[in-house]
Amino acid sequence: MTTLSDVAKKANVSKMTVSRVINHPEQVRDELKTSVFNAMRELDYRPNVAAKALVNNRTQIIKLFILEDMDTTEPYYMNLLTGISKELGKEQYALQLVTEHHFDIGGCDGYIVTGMRHSDYEWLQRLERPVVLFGENRLEFDYCDTDNTLGTKMATEYALKQGYQQVIFIGINVKEPFEYSREAGYMMTMQKHQLPTEIKRFSNHSHLAMEYIQSQWSQLKPNTCFVCASDRLAFGVEKALNLFNADIPNDFGVIGFDGVFLNQVATPKLTTVQQPIFELGVQCARMLLAKIAKDGQPQGIEQLAPTLSIAGSTRNDNL
Amino acid sequence: MTTLSDVAKKANVSKMTVSRVINHPEQVRDELKTSVFNAMRELDYRPNVAAKALVNNRTQIIKLFILEDMDTTEPYYMNLLTGISKELGKEQYALQLVTEHHFDIGGCDGYIVTGMRHSDYEWLQRLERPVVLFGENRLEFDYCDTDNTLGTKMATEYALKQGYQQVIFIGINVKEPFEYSREAGYMMTMQKHQLPTEIKRFSNHSHLAMEYIQSQWSQLKPNTCFVCASDRLAFGVEKALNLFNADIPNDFGVIGFDGVFLNQVATPKLTTVQQPIFELGVQCARMLLAKIAKDGQPQGIEQLAPTLSIAGSTRNDNL
DNA sequence: GGATATGGTGTTAACGGTAACAGGTTTAAG
DNA sequence: CTTAAACCTGTTACCGTTAACACCATATCC
Numbered sequence: 001m002t003t004l005s006d007v008a009k010k011a012n013v014s015k016m017t018v019s020r021v022i023n024h025p026e027q028v029r030d031e032l033k034t035s036v037f038n039a040m041r042e043l044d045y046r047p048n049v050a051a052k053a054l055v056n057n058r059t060q061i062i063k064l065f066i067l068e069d070m071d072t073t074e075p076y077y078m079n080l081l082t083g084i085s086k087e088l089g090k091e092q093y094a095l096q097l098v099t100e101h102h103f104d105i106g107g108c109d110g111y112i113v114t115g116m117r118h119s120d121y122e123w124l125q126r127l128e129r130p131v132v133l134f135g136e137n138r139l140e141f142d143y144c145d146t147d148n149t150l151g152t153k154m155a156t157e158y159a160l161k162q163g164y165q166q167v168i169f170i171g172i173n174v175k176e177p178f179e180y181s182r183e184a185g186y187m188m189t190m191q192k193h194q195l196p197t198e199i200k201r202f203s204n205h206s207h208l209a210m211e212y213i214q215s216q217w218s219q220l221k222p223n224t225c226f227v228c229a230s231d232r233l234a235f236g237v238e239k240a241l242n243l244f245n246a247d248i249p250n251d252f253g254v255i256g257f258d259g260v261f262l263n264q265v266a267t268p269k270l271t272t273v274q275q276p277i278f279e280l281g282v283q284c285a286r287m288l289l290a291k292i293a294k295d296g297q298p299q300g301i302e303q304l305a306p307t308l309s310i311a312g313s314t315r316n317d318n319l
Numbered sequence: 320m321t322t323l324s325d326v327a328k329k330a331n332v333s334k335m336t337v338s339r340v341i342n343h344p345e346q347v348r349d350e351l352k353t354s355v356f357n358a359m360r361e362l363d364y365r366p367n368v369a370a371k372a373l374v375n376n377r378t379q380i381i382k383l384f385i386l387e388d389m390d391t392t393e394p395y396y397m398n399l400l401t402g403i404s405k406e407l408g409k410e411q412y413a414l415q416l417v418t419e420h421h422f423d424i425g426g427c428d429g430y431i432v433t434g435m436r437h438s439d440y441e442w443l444q445r446l447e448r449p450v451v452l453f454g455e456n457r458l459e460f461d462y463c464d465t466d467n468t469l470g471t472k473m474a475t476e477y478a479l480k481q482g483y484q485q486v487i488f489i490g491i492n493v494k495e496p497f498e499y500s501r502e503a504g505y506m507m508t509m510q511k512h513q514l515p516t517e518i519k520r521f522s523n524h525s526h527l528a529m530e531y532i533q534s535q536w537s538q539l540k541p542n543t544c545f546v547c548a549s550d551r552l553a554f555g556v557e558k559a560l561n562l563f564n565a566d567i568p569n570d571f572g573v574i575g576f577d578g579v580f581l582n583q584v585a586t587p588k589l590t591t592v593q594q595p596i597f598e599l600g601v602q603c604a605r606m607l608l609a610k611i612a613k614d615g616q617p618q619g620i621e622q623l624a625p626t627l628s629i630a631g632s633t634r635n636d637n638l
Numbered sequence: 639g640g641a642t643a644t645g646g647t648g649t650t651a652a653c654g655g656t657a658a659c660a661g662g663t664t665t666a667a668g
Numbered sequence: 669c670t671t672a673a674a675c676c677t678g679t680t681a682c683c684g685t686t687a688a689c690a691c692c693a694t695a696t697c698c
Contacts, residue, residue: 001376001426003654014678019656029676049378049425051654053369055683057320060369061413070401075394075580082389085416092425094380094413097404106368106411107320206584239586261394265525265584267558322684333648338686348646370684373653 002043010039022047049092061108062088062288063096068115070099075261076277077114080134083281084112091289110288116141117176130291132299134284136177140298142291144283147303148178151273152185154308155227155255158271160193162315164225164253170209170237171229173201182229182257202233209236217244225253225314231262234270238313242267253314259306268312276304321362329358341366368411380427381407381607382415387434389418394580395596396433399453402600403431410608429607435460436495449610451618453603455496459617461610463602466622467497470592471504473627474546474574477590479512481634483544483572489528489556490548492520501548501576521552528555536563544572544633550581553589557632561586572633578625587631595623 004015011018013032020028021036028036039045053060064084070077085095096108111127113120114134121139124131133143152169159167169186172179183199190197202208209228213220213236228234234256238248246252248268256263259274287299310316323334330337332351339347340355347355358364372379383403389396404414415427430446432439433453440458443450452462471488478486488505491498502518509516521527528547532539532555547553553575557567565571567587575582578593606618629635 001654004656005654015655016657016679017677020677023656027676032677046425048373048654049380050369050372051683052656053683054367054373054654054685055656057683058369070397075397078389078394078396078400081397081400082416082418085414086418089415089417089425094415095404096408096413097401098408099401099405106365106408235584261580262584265554265581320684323686324684334685335648335687336646339647342686346646351647367684370653371686373655373683374685374687376653 001048002045003048004045006043007036007039007045010043011036047092058109059107060093061096061106062093062285063098063108063111065098065111065113066115067113067117067120076258079260079277080114080281080284083278083283084285085281087282087285088289093285093289110292112284112288130288130296132284132288132291134280136181138177142287142299142301144280144287144302144304145178146273146275146280146306148181149185149188150303151257151275151306152182152227152229153189154185154306155257155271155273156186156189158308158310159225159227159253159255159314160189160195162225162253162317164223164315166198166221166224167195167227168224169197169199169227169229170212170233171199171201172204172233174204179229186227204230204232206232206236206239209233210240213237213240214243220252222247222251224251225255227255229257231256231258231260231266231270231272234272234313235262235266238266238268238270249313249315255314259309263309263311266313271311271314272309274307274309276306280304320367321364322367323364325362326355326358326364329362330355366411377428378426379412380415380425381412381604382417382427382430384417384430384432385434386432386436386439395577398579398596399433399600399603402597402602403604404600406601406604407608412604412608429611431603431607449607449615451603451607451610453599455500457496461606461618461620463599463606463621463623464497465592465594465599465625467500468504468507469622470576470594470625471501471546471548472508473504473625474576474590474592475505475508477627477629478544478546478572478574478633479508479514481544481572481636483542483634485517485540485543486514486546487543488516488518488546488548489531489552490518490520491523491552493523498548505546523549523551525551525555525558528552529559532556532559533562539571541566541570543570544574546574548576550575550577550579550585550589550591553591553632554581554585557585557587557589568632568634574633578628582628582630585632590630590633591628592625593628594625599623 004018007018008015017028017032018036021033025033049060088095108129110130112132112134116133116135133141136145137143156167171183187197200212226237234254238254241248241252256270256272259272263270263272283302287302291299323337326337327334336347336351337355340352344352368379407414427448429449431451431453435452435454452460455464456462475486490502506516519531545556553573557573560567560571575589575591578591582589582591602621606621610618
């Protein structure tokens with residue numbers, strides 16, 4: 001391993017100058033800078049992360065708290081993790097997963113928290129390092145999330161554009177901001193078109209949505225589209241409709257929300273609000289690193305636009 | 320942050336003694352040891368990872384290479400990651416994900432590699448730090464994996480025990496050890512019972528298995544069980560059988576392999592060979608840490624027994 | 639009883655990097 | 669032309685930990 005000293009010798013300067021070229025390049029003459037850069041290249045210099053961490057009192061570790069039960073949303077996370085990890089890797093940060101609320105053994109430079117519920121608020125506030133949430137909140141935490149309202153707006157607009165006369169919203173019965181936002185997108189769009197709204201809510205399990213459709217089958221009118229707050233619920237709706245040999249997408253449309261895995265295995269494949277999970281991971285990481293660099297200053301919020309992934313569960317102009 | 324020196328002062332010894340209590344306790348008198356332990360507890364001492372890493376020329380980072388396309392096996396990985404991460408965390412190691420073959424920027428103390436294909440052999444061999452594979456291989460790499468042969472043995476035995484007269488194996492057409500092992504478990508069991516074997520192979524996509532069943536439907540005899548090399552294929556088989564309103568599980572049985580997510584969303588839920596993915600992650604990590612501690616010495620292989628998760632896609636004595 | 643091992647502890651010098659300060663040179667101002 | 673400010677670069681000390689060695693007791697041997 002080549003060190004600062006090696007580079008310094010090769011470039012005929014002191015260690016300190018080399019260090020400055022890396023961290024405060026504006027303080028060094030251009031002439032020296034180029035010769036230092038050359039030396040670094042020739043020797044294939046890579047800074048020693050541990051040494052830097054030691055002197056800066058950093059750990060180069062970011063902890064990712066996954067507070068919700070992973071099994072319920074599992075496929076989701078891999079993309080998030082990949083995004084976070086990729087971005088952190090660029091700055092030589094490493095990731096540590098924390099799934100239980102076990103004690104914070106070993107330090108870290110910051111936290112990314114996902115699946116926060118309102119009850120977690122208290123202990124999150126006590127954390128002594130910068131925190132960024134993945135997922136909307138109405139508190140003062142910095143966060144990244146999909147633009148949930150935009151997502152259901154897009155879904156509802158699309159359903160109407162495809163000519164479905166009734167649009168029913170199948171929501172998740174949790175009192176969390178992301179759900180409110182998704183419902184809001186639906187409501188706003190329906191009101192804009194002066195149409196009546198109808199919202200049903202269930203725990204996020206496919207069989208509940210399925211049972212609902214089964215119980216309501218006789219009252220369902222054709223030409224209805226179900227805009228769902230998750231792919232899970234949409235999956236259940238579709239399964240139930242299939243049981244009655246309903247004509248999807250001509251008589252009934254189904255639109256999910258998430259776009260991770262489940263929409264792919266449904267038959268027909270689900271039209272869904274595709275969240276940019278990977279990019280959200282990248283953004284979370286970026287925001288956290290910025291916050292660390294700026295000594296914990298608030299970084300605000302970042303909402304990324306989802307895309308509507310169109311598949312066989314809704315009518316489609318273009319087919 | 321309390322340091323070694325703080326502890327040393329409190330216990331009236333030198334830093335070195337404290338360090339020895341941690342790393343070479345056998346070299347320290349019991350009397351001193353206890354007083355050092357007390358001091359550590361009172362001051363809530365946590366070793367500084369960066370300092371330790373610096374002096375030991377370690378990074379405390381493990382890289383996880385995910386070589387296969389994640390989208391195909393996605394739900395799988397979260398459990399693996401959690402297992403690995405949990406175990407690494409205990410020893411203050413952090414994880415770095417590497418999904419593209421991008422350059423090995425920044426060092427690490429070891430690698431865990433998953434999704435290795437035969438073509439990756441060459442560059443893997445060149446890695447300069449200890450490597451442990453997740454997944455069978457017939458080369459000299461240390462690895463952890465499910466006992467694949469045992470898995471299909473269990474599945475096939477179970478199918479026969481439930482009285483299915485024909486058992487057909489639906490395999491994945493890749494030339495990889497895990498597939499050979501799964502086929503072997505099926506073959507051995509059938510031969511043991513002196514029954515004829517039948518193996519079909521497809522790429523690991525549900526629609527291919529689905530199309531196969533559809534094309535063969537007229538020739539399929541009731542009382543047949545399909546033992547599949549993946550839940551994906553099993554899912555396809557089941558979907559096709561459902562299309563014909565076949566009686567699952569009475570006329571046809573379906574058994575998958577993996578037990579991550581997909582088996583849960585199938586209707587009826589899939590009986591499947593449940594891999595202990597989380598534990599495999601833990602084992603991988605443990606093996607790698609042992610290898611690092613022993614300066615890269617081979618650690619052999621570790622095959623964990625899967626369990627048969629019984630659900631509605633097969634007949635069941637107990638129901 | 640003096641030489642020789644043995645076990646337990648402290649001292650010193652690194653590991654690779656950076657902040658803070660010191661010192662030298664150039665530029666600008668009066 | 670002097671003096672102060674601005675600019676660059678080097679020196680020193682330290683971040684927290686450990687290996688290697690030095691040292692001093694005590695136990696062991698002939």
